[in-house]
Amino acid sequence: xxxxxxxxxxxxxxxxxxxxxxxxxxxxxxxxxxxxxxxxxxxxxxxxxxxxxxxxxxxxxxxxxxxxxxxxxxxxxxxxxxxxxxxxxxxxxxxxxxxxxxxxxxxxxxxxxxxxxxxxxxxxxxxxxxxxxxxxxxxxxxxxxxxxxxxxxxxxxxxxxxxx
Amino acid sequence: xxxxxxxxxxxxxxxxxxxxxxxxxxxxxxxxxxxxxxxxxxxxxxxxxxxxxxxxxxxxxxxxxxxxxxxxxxxxxxxxxxxxxxxxxxxxxxxxxxxxxxxxxxxxxxxxxxxxxxxxxxxxxxxxxxxxxxxxxxxxxxxxxxxxxxxxxxxxxxxxxxxx
Numbered sequence: 001x002x003x004x005x006x007x008x009x010x011x012x013x014x015x016x017x018x019x020x021x022x023x024x025x026x027x028x029x030x031x032x033x034x035x036x037x038x039x040x041x042x043x044x045x046x047x048x049x050x051x052x053x054x055x056x057x058x059x060x061x062x063x064x065x066x067x068x069x070x071x072x073x074x075x076x077x078x079x080x081x082x083x084x085x086x087x088x089x090x091x092x093x094x095x096x097x098x099x100x101x102x103x104x105x106x107x108x109x110x111x112x113x114x115x116x117x118x119x120x121x122x123x124x125x126x127x128x129x130x131x132x133x134x135x136x137x138x139x140x141x142x143x144x145x146x147x148x149x150x151x152x153x154x155x156x157x158x159x160x161x162x163x164x
Numbered sequence: 165x166x167x168x169x170x171x172x173x174x175x176x177x178x179x180x181x182x183x184x185x186x187x188x189x190x191x192x193x194x195x196x197x198x199x200x201x202x203x204x205x206x207x208x209x210x211x212x213x214x215x216x217x218x219x220x221x222x223x224x225x226x227x228x229x230x231x232x233x234x235x236x237x238x239x240x241x242x243x244x245x246x247x248x249x250x251x252x253x254x255x256x257x258x259x260x261x262x263x264x265x266x267x268x269x270x271x272x273x274x275x276x277x278x279x280x281x282x283x284x285x286x287x288x289x290x291x292x293x294x295x296x297x298x299x300x301x302x303x304x305x306x307x308x309x310x311x312x313x314x315x316x317x318x319x320x321x322x323x324x325x326x327x328x
Binding site: 067114122135155 | 184187188193196197198199203204207208214215231233234235236237238239240241242245247248265266269270272273277278279280281282283284285286287292295298299300301302303304305306307308309310311312313315316317318319320322
């Protein structure tokens, strides 16, 4: 049995898009995916891509993917962020996730990143145990805040600045 | 009393660097700032900047700053992320933070972002109340995971891939 990780090409985009939706389903948030395949293609496979992907293979068969981009920390500088890591259920237990994290750690080193980060759902105990086993630390002190969709425009168009 | 928000220039970098350190002190993490002024200048004020900053002014005096960059969500596409927002204590209560968030919401709209995001410390009640008041939602279900410094290299150089 051989496992492999390679850079994704534009031909992999439909596979990546299908796994994004499977991952959202696992995360109990299938209805949250507003992204389309066209948008994914435009954002990642044209000039000035907003992210980069790798394909995970088991015996030459596509079995999973990663999607990353660079962030910035005012404490540590340039950081590598892993937005998505997903392995199809039938290919789990073969070391694909560990291969991905090890290779991406190497990317982080080569890019001079002070951090390599991702997030985990607080109820995903197997993932939390796995991440701890590879040396990651969890920091539940920081909470995500966000405005989405219409709420962004509502704030942008709120009361005149002079009266704030 | 007038308040204003403008794009930062390279001359503002020392001011921004001083506020990054003041913010870390407020966050009880002053020892976490490994970034230097030189690195900050190189990362944000050269070609291919990793972030962009705004200066907040009160009656023409520098009173605070924001530092942002773009992220990517596989659910919502391109996102605007606010890494740092800090107003000097003596200039609080004048609406500078609200001005900043409103203006950045406008940036998010103009850039076609599906999300405008930031994080808050779970014990920072005044900030949490303020963010909720402008329509933000908090999502404590996702926990930050990270490798930093030596731990990144340790994973990159861990056991040979063939034995994973």
